[in-house]
Each structure stands twice: as structure tokens, then as C-alpha cells.
Amino acid sequence: MTLRFSEICIDAHDIHALSSWWSTVLGWPAEPTDDGDIVLRAPTGADWLFLAVPDGKVVKNRIHFDFTPDDQQAEVERVLALGARRVDIGQGEQSWVVLADPEGNEFCILARG
The missing domain is CATH 3.10.180.10 (2,3-Dihydroxybiphenyl 1,2-Dioxygenase, domain 1)
Structure with a gap:
């Protein structure tokens, strides 16, 4: 199968x-x-x-999306300007940026490479 x-x-x-x-x-x-x-x-x-x-989202996602852009900072700024927000899910200092969409679903924008 x-x-x-x-x-x-x-x-x-x-x-x-x-x-x-x-x-x-x-x-x-x-x-x-x-x-x-x-x-x-x-x-x-x-x-x-x-x-x-x-119902609305109430807890951290159990699965999320990772995106790898050509320019991480430019993409983070673009998505924030569209209404995403930064979120802290306990990731600490990392090379990726954790954001949430307008309904609170987390996703990451990774550093290229």
C-alpha cells in the first residue's frame, strides 16, 4: 500500500x-x-x-511550518508588516525566528543555509 x-x-x-x-x-x-x-x-x-x-487556538501547535527565505530579515519584516507577530515558545536564542499568524499558529522563518 x-x-x-x-x-x-x-x-x-x-x-x-x-x-x-x-x-x-x-x-x-x-x-x-x-x-x-x-x-x-x-x-x-x-x-x-x-x-x-x-473555537480559537489556545495552546502551542504540535506541528508547525518552517520556511527558508533568501533573506531572513527581509522576510521577517515583510511578514510582520502583513500582520504576523513574534512569539516566544521557549526557543531561546536561535538562528530562526518564531512568528504567529493572525490566529496564533506558530511558524518559523529559518536562516538561509
Whole structure:
């Protein structure tokens, strides 16, 4: 039996706002699904599917995204300007920067190389 990774499902209180935010950050198109969800079409084929949930995020993520940009500082500044915020999850002094999206989901922007 073979499994193929097809999508990442992201719970969101406001799927339209959060998917729009990530669409802007990543430059991926967002489109509604027949089920009323929102999907971001990733160029790699592993789409991001935003699913509506009634509650907000309350604890640290058990899984998160790492991104490696060409210019870490420029990318951190760009994403912060779009509405991300810096978060401290106990990482201490590291080469990566931990941020959170508008609904509080943590992600990291790594140093290149």
C-alpha cells in the first residue's frame, strides 16, 4: 500500500481571513471548495485546506511550518508588516525566528543555509 501526501488541513476560526493572509504571504491562489472550505493551491501539489472551527487556538501547535527565505530579515519584516507577530515558545536564542499568524499558529522563518 502506498500513501501520497496530498494536503495539510488547518483549523481556523475565520477561514476566509486566515486563508487570505496565508495566500498573500505565500503567493498561492486561494479558492473555495464545494464543501465551503478554502484551499490554497501549492505549487508543490500539497495544498493547504482551511477548515472552519468554532473555537480559537489556545495552546502551542504540535506541528508547525518552517520556511527558508533568501533573506531572513527581509522576510521577517515583510511578514510582520502583513500582520504576523513574534512569539516566544521557549526557543531561546536561535538562528530562526518564531512568528504567529493572525490566529496564533506558530511558524518559523529559518536562516538561509
